[in-house]
Amino acid sequence: MLRHIKYIFAFIFISFVMVIIAGASIYYTLAPQLPATESLKETQLQTPLRIFSSENKLIAEFGDKRRIPMSYEQIPEQVIYAFLASEDDRFFEHPGVDYQGLIRAAYSLATTGKKAQGGSTITMQLARNFFLTTEKTYLRKLNEIILAIQIEQVLTKQEILELYLNKIYLGKRAYGIGAAAQVYYGKTLPELTLPEAAMIAGLPKA
Numbered sequence: 001m002l003r004h005i006k007y008i009f010a011f012i013f014i015s016f017v018m019v020i021i022a023g024a025s026i027y028y029t030l031a032p033q034l035p036a037t038e039s040l041k042e043t044q045l046q047t048p049l050r051i052f053s054s055e056n057k058l059i060a061e062f063g064d065k066r067r068i069p070m071s072y073e074q075i076p077e078q079v080i081y082a083f084l085a086s087e088d089d090r091f092f093e094h095p096g097v098d099y100q101g102l103i104r105a106a107y108s109l110a111t112t113g114k115k116a117q118g119g120s121t122i123t124m125q126l127a128r129n130f131f132l133t134t135e136k137t138y139l140r141k142l143n144e145i146i147l148a149i150q151i152e153q154v155l156t157k158q159e160i161l162e163l164y165l166n167k168i169y170l171g172k173r174a175y176g177i178g179a180a181a182q183v184y185y186g187k188t189l190p191e192l193t194l195p196e197a198a199m200i201a202g203l204p205k206a
Contacts, residue, residue, distance in 0.1 A: 034143060035131045037150040043130075045069055045166055045176075068178030070189060072162040078194050079177060080161065082201035088122040091161075096123040096152035097145050123148040125204075126164045170203045 047067050084091050090098050101119040120128070127147035132140055151160065166176040174183040180200045181189045192200070 034147055034150075037127075037131075037147060037154050040126075040130065040151065040155060040163060043163060064173065065175045066173045066179040066183060067166065067175045068182060068189075069166050069176065070162070070178045072158045074189070075162070075165060075177070076190055076192070076197070079165075079189060079192065079197045079201070082194075082197045083122075083161075083165065083177075086198075086201040087125070087204065091122050092157055094121060096148035096150075097121060120144070121148060122164050123151055123160055126160060126167070127151055129164075129167050168204060170200060 045067060046065055047069065088098070090100070098119065098121050101121065104119065124144045124147075127144050128134065128140075131147055132143060155163075166178070168177075169175055170177070170180040170183075172183050174180040177200060178189050180203070181187050181192055181196075184200065185192065185196055187196075
């Protein structure tokens with residue numbers, strides 16, 4: 001019995017080492033081919049041309065994208081919590097990749113044969129939105145994971161959230177939560193009620 005237990009632990013240890021070696025090999029193979037995540041520090045988000053009256057009222061807006069950039073300090077807590085609940089409830093705990101989410105996604109794929117759960121964190125979505133395409137391939141997912149880990153090393157959690165919430169497409173040419181509040185409710189972001197914030201937070205999955 002004791003011998004069998006030793007064999008089991010040896011198998012687990014060897015498997016663990018092999019996974020680490022395989023992960024390191026993939027990382028050092030793909031990482032040099034990926035964009036530099038430091039460029040996110042210099043991001044300039046595209047905003048439309050706006051014309052205001054002398055009373056500071058918006059008269060007209062020109063541009064393909066509607067966007068009202070918001071700093072992290074300007075974003076109400078209820079909006080942040082709504083997006084975390086919808087997209088990544090362990091955002092402030094993981095290092096860019098939620099391994100629990102990936103394990104759940106892998107288990108779902110193995111048991112159902114369907115990609116029902118993507119396991120993408122907010123940081124991984126940010127990496128995809130700035131650097132990658134939306135094609136659903138395993139190579140893109142690996143690149144997404146590597147970029148997410150690198151992003152977490154150059155940006156704070158607050159900076160990541162700020163970029164994500166200003167970059168994400170939310171329908172009707174609205175990019176970012178500031179524009180979405182205006183497009184869907186005719187309000188500024190701080191004027192949103194909790195149900196309205198929750199609705200906007202649910203748009204990415206829709």
